[in-house]
């Protein structure tokens with residue numbers, strides 16, 4: 001099983017075997033393109049990219065997509081920088097690195113320094129949270145761990161190799177769907193920020209968050225893809241809204257108990273129900289109907 005480079009809220013490592021069961025029902029994957037539209041920590045892309053002709057890893061968070069671009073092209077320089085950060089790690093260093101995005105020259109900073117900062121903060125901040133303020137500045141305090149290991153060279157090089165057959169894009173999920181990019185027979189994995197169970201559950205991954213309106217336009221896109229003959233697998237939290245939005249896709253294995261690994265507080269790490277649904281049956285039925293007519 002692929003290890004990830006980042007601790008990411010909603011990371012899908014524990015769900016991978018269940019996603020694999022669904023992918024196994026799809027034939028001809030070696031000729032299909034796999035779209036991971038909300039890639040986050042990337043565990044799904046890295047685990048399954050070898051089953052497909054090609055993979056597109058997308059996320060709206062540019063810091064993550066830029067990081068993957070650096071690992072794809074410059075892993076050794078990045079590892080060198082991470083080693084330096086690991087050796088220098090202490091409270092003052094943490095806040096010095098965290099404050100880089102408050103500097104007006106931050107945008108001009110080289111890609112390797114920015115990527116190293118993203119990993120370093122992710123591995124040393126409180127609970128691996130990703131949270132930015134309204135200006136897009138990272139604002140999570142330092143974590144409590146005494147010893148840190150911010151990277152594993154073997155994992156890095158493994159992911160570097162996998163990225164050679166992965167395109168990295170930075171769009172709102174709707175962009176690729178709207179532009180008719182996934183074609184019939186392609187496979188789209190959708191893992192949006194969780195639909196909110198309560199108002200204080202953790203769903204902030206970017207400055208804009210993900211609203212109930214976003215959940216609804218996403219479900220509409222799933223319908224569009226189904227009509228287009230594109231296979232879709234969706235995970236989300238199990239709420240009244242997701243139950244309604246994905247009702248037609250539920251099967252007997254769609255409600256899953258998953259222990260969330262990252263929460264804003266210890267109490268929000270409790271076990272919660274999630275959903276995993278797919279449209280494979282509907283797409284196959286449509287294909288058969290079209291063959292008959």
Ligand SMILES: C[S@@+](CC[C@H](N)C(=O)[O-])C[C@H]1O[C@@H](n2cnc3c(N)ncnc32)[C@H](O)[C@@H]1O
Nearest residue numbers: 010011012038039040041060061172173193205
């Ligand atoms: C639940 S996480 C994905 C976790 C990922 N599957 C993993 O295994 O780590 C949701 C991701 O969606 C991204 N996101 C939020 N809004 C988005 C949007 N409108 N379009 C694309 N990605 C978005 C966030 O940046 C975040 O990385």
